[in-house]
Amino acid sequence: MGRRKLEIKRIEDKSARQVTFSKRRNGLLKKARELSVLCDLDIGVVIYSCRGKPYHYSNTNSLNEILERYHSSVTKDSSPPTGDCNTQAQSSKYSEFPTCGELLQLVERDVEGDDLSVNDFVHLEEQLENALIQTRKAKTRSLLESISSLHHEEKLLEEEKRLLEAKIGGSSNNKVGIDLNMVPDDETQIK
Numbered sequence: 001m002g003r004r005k006l007e008i009k010r011i012e013d014k015s016a017r018q019v020t021f022s023k024r025r026n027g028l029l030k031k032a033r034e035l036s037v038l039c040d041l042d043i044g045v046v047i048y049s050c051r052g053k054p055y056h057y058s059n060t061n062s063l064n065e066i067l068e069r070y071h072s073s074v075t076k077d078s079s080p081p082t083g084d085c086n087t088q089a090q091s092s093k094y095s096e097f098p099t100c101g102e103l104l105q106l107v108e109r110d111v112e113g114d115d116l117s118v119n120d121f122v123h124l125e126e127q128l129e130n131a132l133i134q135t136r137k138a139k140t141r142s143l144l145e146s147i148s149s150l151h152h153e154e155k156l157l158e159e160e161k162r163l164l165e166a167k168i169g170g171s172s173n174n175k176v177g178i179d180l181n182m183v184p185d186d187e188t189q190i191k
Contacts, residue, residue, distance in 0.1 A: 021049060029057045042066055 011017040025047055036043040036059040044066035047055040056063050 017050075025049075025055060029055075032057055033059065042069070044070075 011020055028047070029045060032043045032045050035041060041059075042065075043057070043059050044063045045057045046063070049055065058066055060066060
């Protein structure tokens with residue numbers, strides 16, 4: 001069974017609209033990644049949700065680099081016309097796109113409600129990454145200490161077992177032999 005054709009119009013249900021936005025945003029970013037790999041391109045994508053939250057993708061280290069390249073190409077293309085019709089058409093075509101500075105101002109204005117700049121968010125992201133690394137180190141250290149204490153407890157129990165075996169083996173009056181290695185199945189599982 002094939003897909004049905006979707007009519008392109010505004011989705012009225014808020015939750016359905018949000019789900020569609022998430023799926024389509026992820027699809028668009030996936031296509032951008034694929035295009036950058038297949039065609040060896042530098043790609044930058046900026047998306048704003050209906051709530052004003054910015055999303056972006058860049059296949060290079062910095063979206064700013066792509067925006068600066070775009071800005072310099074627009075500035076170069078919008079140099080004084082030499083009378084050529086094609087140059088004027090290209091100039092007017094690029095003039096409708098925002099410049100790098102305008103895009104950065106838009107992003108900063110959208111996060112202004114939180115009184116944080118883009119640099120603040122970058123700094124917060126670095127702090128979160130460092131905190132995550134330290135948390136993982138503490139978790140690993142705690143797990144290793146737990147394993148070490150369990151090994152120590154295991155050695156103590158083995159020593160206690162040997163002592164009990166020696167006591168049982170030392171009393172020759174007992175005709176009943178007890179094998180301490182035989183433990184019922186439900187007690188072998190450590191919780």
